[in-house]
Amino acid sequence: MQEVDIPLTVHRVIADGGRRSSISSVTFSATGSDILDEETAEPAELERTLGLWSGMAIVVGTIIGSGIFSTPSLILAAVGSVGMSMVVWVLGAVVSVCACVAYMELGTMLPRSGGEKEYLQAAFPRPRALLPFVFCLSSLAVGSPSGLAADSAVTGTYFMYAATGRSVEHSEWAQRAIGVAVALFCTLMHGFFVRAAIRLQSVLTVVKVLLLVLIVTVGFGVGIKRGTRGFGDAFAGTSTHPSAYVSALFKVFFAYSGYTALNYSIDELRNPVRNLPRAALGGLLITATLYVLSNAAYFVVLDEAAVRNASTAVAGVFFTEAFGALWGQRVVPLLIGLATLGNVMCGMFSASRVLFEAAREGYLPWSRVLGSISRFQSPLVALAVSCTLTIVYIVTPPAGEAYAFLIDIGGYPVWLFYGLAVVGLLIMRRSHRDLVRPFRAWHVANGVTIATAVFMCVVPFVKPESDDGEIPYWAAPLAALAFILLSCVLWYVQVVIRRGPERSHYAHK
Numbered sequence: 001m002q003e004v005d006i007p008l009t010v011h012r013v014i015a016d017g018g019r020r021s022s023i024s025s026v027t028f029s030a031t032g033s034d035i036l037d038e039e040t041a042e043p044a045e046l047e048r049t050l051g052l053w054s055g056m057a058i059v060v061g062t063i064i065g066s067g068i069f070s071t072p073s074l075i076l077a078a079v080g081s082v083g084m085s086m087v088v089w090v091l092g093a094v095v096s097v098c099a100c101v102a103y104m105e106l107g108t109m110l111p112r113s114g115g116e117k118e119y120l121q122a123a124f125p126r127p128r129a130l131l132p133f134v135f136c137l138s139s140l141a142v143g144s145p146s147g148l149a150a151d152s153a154v155t156g157t158y159f160m161y162a163a164t165g166r167s168v169e170h171s172e173w174a175q176r177a178i179g180v181a182v183a184l185f186c187t188l189m190h191g192f193f194v195r196a197a198i199r200l201q202s203v204l205t206v207v208k209v210l211l212l213v214l215i216v217t218v219g220f221g222v223g224i225k226r227g228t229r230g231f232g233d234a235f236a237g238t239s240t241h242p243s244a245y246v247s248a249l250f251k252v253f254f255a256y257s258g259y260t261a262l263n264y265s266i267d268e269l270r271n272p273v274r275n276l277p278r279a280a281l282g283g284l285l286i287t288a289t290l291y292v293l294s295n296a297a298y299f300v301v302l303d304e305a306a307v308r309n310a311s312t313a314v315a316g317v318f319f320t321e322a323f324g325a326l327w328g329q330r331v332v333p334l335l336i337g338l339a340t341l342g343n344v345m346c347g348m349f350s351a352s353r354v355l356f357e358a359a360r361e362g363y364l365p366w367s368r369v370l371g372s373i374s375r376f377q378s379p380l381v382a383l384a385v386s387c388t389l390t391i392v393y394i395v396t397p398p399a400g401e402a403y404a405f406l407i408d409i410g411g412y413p414v415w416l417f418y419g420l421a422v423v424g425l426l427i428m429r430r431s432h433r434d435l436v437r438p439f440r441a442w443h444v445a446n447g448v449t450i451a452t453a454v455f456m457c458v459v460p461f462v463k464p465e466s467d468d469g470e471i472p473y474w475a476a477p478l479a480a481l482a483f484i485l486l487s488c489v490l491w492y493v494q495v496v497i498r499r500g501p502e503r504s505h506y507a508h509k
Helices: 052-063 066-070 072-079 082-109 116-123 130-164 172-192 194-226 242-256 272-301 304-309 314-323 325-360 380-395 402-431 443-461 475-497
Strands: 007-016 020-029 035-037
Touching: 052 194, 052 272, 052 325, 066 072, 066 130, 066 242, 066 272, 066 314, 066 325, 072 082, 072 242, 072 304, 082 242, 082 272, 082 402, 082 443, 116 130, 116 325, 116 402, 130 172, 130 325, 130 380, 130 402, 130 475, 172 194, 172 325, 172 380, 194 272, 194 314, 194 325, 242 272, 242 402, 242 443, 272 304, 272 314, 304 314, 314 325, 325 380, 402 443, 402 475, 443 475
Parallel strands: none
Antiparallel strands: 007 020, 020 035
16 A cells, blocks of 8 residues: 655744743654754754554563562552452553553654654743753653663572572573563664564564563463463452552553653654554553453462562563473573563664754753764664663672662653643643634543552552561662752753753754
8 A cells, every 4th residue: 555645734842032932833744854953944854754553562571571570479569469460450551551641642743753852842831941850851861771770680580490490599680681681682683674673573572562462362271271360369468558559550551651651752753643642551551451351361370479589580480380391490581581672672763852852952961972863874872872771780689689779760750741742732731722623621631540540659658467578668769759859950950050951952943
């Protein structure tokens, strides 16, 4: 089928002397690779290489990562029972769909790469660029690299599992070394082999989906043959403390995160007004269905104690129980390691695009270098910085509780800015009535997203029933909040004193 070029108007937020912001129009061909500014007619450097299916592959590939293979035991330990663990996974799916719907309106209304950076800049123009600046720094320095580090470390866990045949008692530094190698590999692929990296992401996405389908199939097969093992008294031992559910929800939302991936790289998506909603919501619904069924399969094959004791290798223990030592301890853990490697590839792709756009807006020092495009049609310097920050998060957390800590510290700013972005969406419905909205989010979806964001940002500071871990319960949210406050100081230096946005790439267009 021949594609037809569809003219599309994109609205970009432009700062005007620090006093107000306006929305300017940029016209481009929906299927072509050129974006043309009405005044300068300069082509954009990044090509539109993503279609509907490759975009959906990015969404599915970004969502399906270490979470579904590693967090079920942590979630079970937090909420106390199998039944409540399943409820939390379903609740996470519902909330994620609501947030995804809100981001579909934002992305089709302001279809430019950068995600929350663009939305916050349009909705909250004063103080000048404060919220988009703080979002960019928090995402670049906390949210993205901590999540990538967690996925990289789990990749090392499963590769070690495949090499040794043991789900636990690995050398933690060996796992971290593999995680560093994974981060470097993904950076090199995206930096020098752009189209090959996208094809590899698609292949690894297929591997991940097939693994989840296999988990679900095995679970149903075992359930028919011998009945369930983990659903005896499903809600016995359920926790009643709110902090337990915040801990569990951080991990569930970490597993579901990725449905906004295309919002950060929408400049590379062909016909974004049509393809963004289809790819984002379609990818999330496919993944959510597989996640809920996979968790049910875990508890069909394994009893509650086995899931608790599996730590971050629950999928490996599941396959060992189902298929025996060879497949369960060698072959399948290798495939899971490749699957989580694919998640790091997708995450590195999105993180580098946020850094690239932040540099071009003048939010970062050395913006011309960080916002440059290499001859390989990739933001190579932005990729290198994202990789470096990821490696720092891989090697610096203390041993033992590093994985859970990385999830918690990264989840706090994510939900803070999710909530602010959706509040901004409601504000723009009044302040920017003239903007074209090809899709309009439901009121209930906006309300659920904002309420969840408030819950996730407040309750982490409530003391849990037991706090006997090596890392205090308040350490992750306090560290994230401290960096957000530090970002406000850095905003004053970079935006107010140095006037970075006025000397940015976009200011000269």
